[in-house]
Amino acid sequence: MVDLMVIGGGPGGYVAAIKAAxxxxxxxxxxxxxxxxxxxxxxxxPTKTMLxxxxxxxxxxxxxxxGLHAEAITLDFAAVMSHKDQVVLRLRKGIEYLMKKNRIxxxxxxxxxxxxxxxxxxxxxxxxxxxxxxxxTGSAPARFSPFTxxxxxxxxxxxxxxxxxxxxxIIGGGVIGVEMATFFSAIGTEVTIIExxxxxxxxEDEDLAQTLKATLQKRGVHIVTxxxxxxxxxxxxxxxxxxxxxxxTQEAHGQHVLLSIGRKAVIGRELAVLGIATSSKGIVxxxxxxxxxxxxxxxxxxxxxxxxxxxxxxxxVVAAENIAGHETRMEYAAVPSVVFTDPEISIVxxxxxxxxxxxxxxxxxxxxxxxxxxxxxxxESVGFAKVLIHAETHRVLGMALYCPEATxxxxxxxxxxxxxxxxxxxxxxxxxxxxxxxxxxxxxEASIGLPLQM
Numbered sequence: 001m002v003d004l005m006v007i008g009g010g011p012g013g014y015v016a017a018i019k020a021a022x023x024x025x026x027x028x029x030x031x032x033x034x035x036x037x038x039x040x041x042x043x044x045x046p047t048k049t050m051l052x053x054x055x056x057x058x059x060x061x062x063x064x065x066x067g068l069h070a071e072a073i074t075l076d077f078a079a080v081m082s083h084k085d086q087v088v089l090r091l092r093k094g095i096e097y098l099m100k101k102n103r104i105x106x107x108x109x110x111x112x113x114x115x116x117x118x119x120x121x122x123x124x125x126x127x128x129x130x131x132x133x134x135x136x137t138g139s140a141p142a143r144f145s146p147f148t149x150x151x152x153x154x155x156x157x158x159x160x161x162x163x164x165x166x167x168x169x170i171i172g173g174g175v176i177g178v179e180m181a182t183f184f185s186a187i188g189t190e191v192t193i194i195e196x197x198x199x200x201x202x203x204e205d206e207d208l209a210q211t212l213k214a215t216l217q218k219r220g221v222h223i224v225t226x227x228x229x230x231x232x233x234x235x236x237x238x239x240x241x242x243x244x245x246x247x248x249t250q251e252a253h254g255q256h257v258l259l260s261i262g263r264k265a266v267i268g269r270e271l272a273v274l275g276i277a278t279s280s281k282g283i284v285x286x287x288x289x290x291x292x293x294x295x296x297x298x299x300x301x302x303x304x305x306x307x308x309x310x311x312x313x314x315x316x317v318v319a320a321e322n323i324a325g326h327e328t329r330m331e332y333a334a335v336p337s338v339v340f341t342d343p344e345i346s347i348v349x350x351x352x353x354x355x356x357x358x359x360x361x362x363x364x365x366x367x368x369x370x371x372x373x374x375x376x377x378x379x380e381s382v383g384f385a386k387v388l389i390h391a392e393t394h395r396v397l398g399m400a401l402y403c404p405e406a407t408x409x410x411x412x413x414x415x416x417x418x419x420x421x422x423x424x425x426x427x428x429x430x431x432x433x434x435x436x437x438x439x440x441x442x443x444x445e446a447s448i449g450l451p452l453q454m
Contacts, residue, residue: 002026004323005119005130007111010037011309012300013136014095016316021102023324028128029104030111030121035095036088037138038156038263038301039309045091046159047179049084051340054186058342065379075187077164084159113270116295132295132323135271135283136316139263139301146232147171152239152257155180165189169241169254171229173200175339176260178212182341185219192222192252194243199225201339205352207386208400212341215382224252232257265304281305287329289319297323311335334418336410343369343383344406348413349398350388361391365423365447369403371454373434380404385439387423387447394422394448405436412440423448 006017009031021027034041063070099106109123113135119128141154153161155176168184170177173195185191193200193216199209200216200223213223224245231242238255265282277284277292282304289297297319300312314330321328339345355362369375369383383402390397399413416426423444431441445451 001117001129001131002028003130004028004132004134004320005111005128006030006134006136007113007119008037008134008136008138008300008302009035009095009106010136010138010300010312011039012138012312012316013037013134014099014316015313016134016136016299016320017104018098018102019317019320020323021104023320023326025320025324027102027104028107028130029099030107030109030119030128032108032110032123034092035099035106036092037136039312040091040095041088042156042159044309046084046088047176047183048340049087050080050183051179051342053080053083054183055342058186062379075164077187078162080187081159081162112268113274113296115274116293132297134289134316134319134323135291135296135298135302136300136312137266137268137302139265139304139307141259142262142264143259146229147257147259149232149234149239151234152232152259154259158258165254165256167238167254168192168256168258169194169239169252170258170260172259172261173197173223173225174202174260174262175337177258178216179340180258180260181216181221182219185216185221186342190220190222192224192254194227194229194241194252195223195225196228197225201345203351204337204347205386205400207352208345208347208402211383211402212345215341215343224250263301263307265302267302279304287331288322289315289330290322306332306335308335308337331418334414336414338407338410340407343380343402343404345400345402346406346410346413347398347400348410349396349417351398351400352388355388355397360397362397363389363391363394363447363449365389365443365445365451367439367442367446367451367454369439371442372403372436372439374436374438375404377434378404385443387440387443389423389444389447394424396421396423396426396444399440399443401439403436403439409437409440412437 003025004020004027006013006029017029060070109121112120167190169192173193201209227243227245239257241252283298299315301307318328318330337347365387367385370381386400388398396416431437
């Protein structure tokens, strides 16, 4: 009998396995596909690699702003995708190495939970007995009517295409949708985003969404919001979509359609038989990552909430530490959301819409990218920093950054929210000049009504 069996080799699963091994537990892991899960193979890593290529292309096209002359710049789509594959392979091999380094036995097989202490490896029929089990089976792209045509892409399909689409209709203006719109519009594809809600990035504040919308539209992306797709048909040119927008009918056309309306948890049918509690989203857990069945834990996308690789990793650590006898709780108050558009976006903590709905008194401070010295050196002018503080205590409640390097700047936002810093405490930290971090400083000053650079 082993101490821990992990089902799933994505960010939550493999990190949990490593942490448990470091804590002295005997660990085995089952993964039916490639190590690294969706993030490494069909999500975060391939997306960001492709976006790195498109961002470099955009900068090369704008080289004249910096006194440089770059002529005859061309795109080799096949080479971009090949580069993406190489990056994914290197990272996948790195995870496989970590399994060996930490002496974790990896089984290449789908695994089925038979009872609280036994797991069947479907590939061989072998049964693994374990004192504890972590379910980290991840998620899969959601698909529903009228998007049932097998030729309609999901994010899983997108990373295996060999030819650049001339026109692309993206269903869903969430994180995946706007990132893919950023990539494809940059390389010359004609892109249309269809979003059911009133604005793109529907879970974020409208000021952020509208600024991003303006940026994408400037780059040629056509955006239709408040639109419900009634029908999808095919013809020789690709796809025709019939939309209902403000009680009126209109059409959209594209050579290809990308369905990016979210993901759904992958839950084995045996869980219901065993009595493991689930919701409409996924497996239900407590703040120790324990399911309703003793000895069974769940981490990552299979829970159906916070489908983010960095959240899954932290959940994996929390689960492993609790299994090893260390009292650890999962906290979600300062989870960073990052979007790799151009410029990038990071959001931490409360949104203005949440604070208004709660009736929490708050103050807001903003600072535009156009006033940043570092941004001007990079010829960047789009975006802003926003800091939300409690109106009475001045405690930092949330931050949103839409600017160059926003995803790398998110940690300051995380620490401010998680540690409950006040605006005054945050302002005591000296921010280096000239850097993009100064935008956080300036927005924080503005939140207490004492801006120095505006």
